[in-house]
């Protein structure tokens with residue numbers, strides 16, 4: 001769908017079917033054809049969050065590299081971390097094609113891929129062979145036909161704890177029917193109990209304790225935000241990723257594809273996902289690291305997420321429209337933001353405008 005190669009290749013890739021363009025991009029990256037970042041990142045962009053060291057706060061969002069084919073190339077091209085997946089225990093093909101649509105007038109996409117992926121075993125074998133220095137997270141999910149979805153997440157934690165720097169529990173994809181019900185406070189409580197028990201068991205067996213993040217939907221009901229945060233804190237979850245794609249379609253300019261089923265990503269998601277991020281930051285008093293994702297397509301929107309409460313950010317759709325040069329432009333903008341504010345590091349900007357964002361209607 002995406003980036004790849006260089007900004008130069010973008011107009012060409014955008015003439016192709018989105019999934020085909022994405023496959024070409026991944027193959028190019030597998031073949032080593034991608035722009036590399038040669039110089040080290042400015043130390044003012046670096047952060048230590050829990051046990052993890054991030055050279056810069058910009059990550060690639062889940063869904064770009066579902067099968068862990070190119071995490072080292074992603075890190076090499078200047079990202080501060082890479083999240084692979086979503087991976088389900090067994091391989092599955094996902095929904096019938098076409099299932100990804102570009103909405104260029106809105107800088108947006110709609111996808112209903114439905115967790116197409118090669119399953120745990122294939123990704124695990126690849127990740128075992130990765131020698132990259134840098135943070136690689138693994139995003140785990142449940143098979144569509146699973147009879148015990150919680151067990152699928154527990155299996156993901158077990159499978160990837162030996163190789164992942166962190167794990168993301170994705171209970172917010174709109175493309176697996178019923179999956180988002182796991183975000184209901186009671187269901188979440190139960191799922192987190194099982195996951196934390198498994199993590200403790202793994203640690204007991206000598207596996208390193210991996211941070212666990214939960215990825216939320218921007219469509220959760222306002223009344224559920226506080227109870228969800230309570231459960232997250234009570235179980236000692238290490239981070240929240242806010243947010244996944246939305247089912248909302250308000251305010252789109254595009255005429256084509258707007259009524260396609262699936263999750264909307266890109267520019268129209270920026271405001272709602274940033275508002276939810278800020279609300280969660282305020283409710284949790286900044287005590288839990290947040291990864292802000294949704295609609296980042298410029299230095300300014302990246303800085304906005306951090307000021308709203310994100311310690312780290314992730315991108316996907318912005319890369320499709322802006323090309324891989326976006327990562328460098330965001331770094332430059334973040335450094336300017338640090339200088340303008342007269343502070344020493346990116347950490348000093350986190351949440352500085354959270355109350356403004358949380359109050360936005």
Ligand SMILES: Cc1cc2nc3c(=O)[nH]c(=O)nc-3n(C[C@H](O)[C@H](O)[C@H](O)COP(=O)(O)O)c2cc1C
Nearest residue numbers: 061062063086111243244265266294295315316317
């Ligand atoms: C084509 C596509 C596939 C995606 N697949 C996944 C996925 O497998 N797991 C997941 O947690 N999020 C997935 N996402 C959601 C992104 O990780 C991200 O949360 C969302 O797109 C908002 O960010 P953006 O506006 O920068 O794209 C996908 C997004 C797109 C566009």
